[in-house]
Amino acid sequence: MACAQSSCDCDVGSSEMERLRAESRKYTFSPDFTWDGVRVERYKSENGGWSGISRMILAGYSEKVAFHLRYFEVAPGGYSSLEKHVHSHVVVGVRGKGRVIVGEECWDVGFMDVIYISPGTPHQLVNAGPEPFGFLCLVDAERDRPSPLTSEEIERLRRNPAICRIIQSGLGEPAG
């Protein structure tokens, strides 16, 4: 599945929709952080926008709900797109240790920490440890596509020392 815009928002094809049934069901979890019957979508880095990310769709693409539940995993050294959009994110830490840039702030994300990213807020999730960093990400089913930040927005974030240390902007070398 190719997706040029973002690490977390791609169209799902019709065959994928068929695979996912709208009947009651259980996806059984495995200790390697996969789910029986759920395909692992491995992303390739494009244009430096993100790195080392996989996605699993756990609910919402065919089920009768107004939201999508996805599990993302970021490899050591990896990061999600630095982006903004009108829709909100709810992120729940599940595996490993991460950091999240949320506007002008930067927070640790550990097991079961719950992050709310409000509309329009620039954000990026970064693996902050030696293990994979996995998190649940909840979004509205109906949502806008993410937009990259402008160079001016990125430069403003880079002037914040806490953010500068972890930001991965795809503009030149990572800071720090």
Place this chain on the structure above:
Amino acid sequence: MACAQSSCDCDVGSSEMERLRAESRKYTFSPDFTWDGVRVERYKSENGGWSGISRMILAGYSEKVAFHLRYFEVAPGGYSSLEKHVHSHVVVGVRGKGRVIVGEECWDVGFMDVIYISPGTPHQLVNAGPEPFGFLCLVDAERDRPSPLTSEEIERLRRNPAICRIIQSGLGEPAG
């Protein structure tokens, strides 16, 4: 907060709405399965409809999302309402071991198992171990109120041996 109908669906008062801000924020998790800044709502059993349940609202009651994310915890021996409704549930196991009745089926719920309960399907979550059974429960923000099952529906479920062993119907003694 009183709620006579169900173990998982109560109105949230205006003061609760004020407490929850719609700005980006982090709820930090504690190893005792509480979140800094999130109130634990402890339910009392009413009419045998449910037992030993607490709820924490993690997202959606004031945030700009189309869903609600809640953490429920069922004490050893406890169970949720046996109910049905038009809206769907997505349940993610987080702590301990549970079992869920979903229509005519009964599934184990362990760590990170993902259960989808489709519209209209009778369901009940039961603690199946000696530790607290905790799970994330996702629902649409706009949803109908749960309804109890009819006596006829309960009796039909009781005729299923796998369900009969765990069902808690509030009609006489628990089976098994």
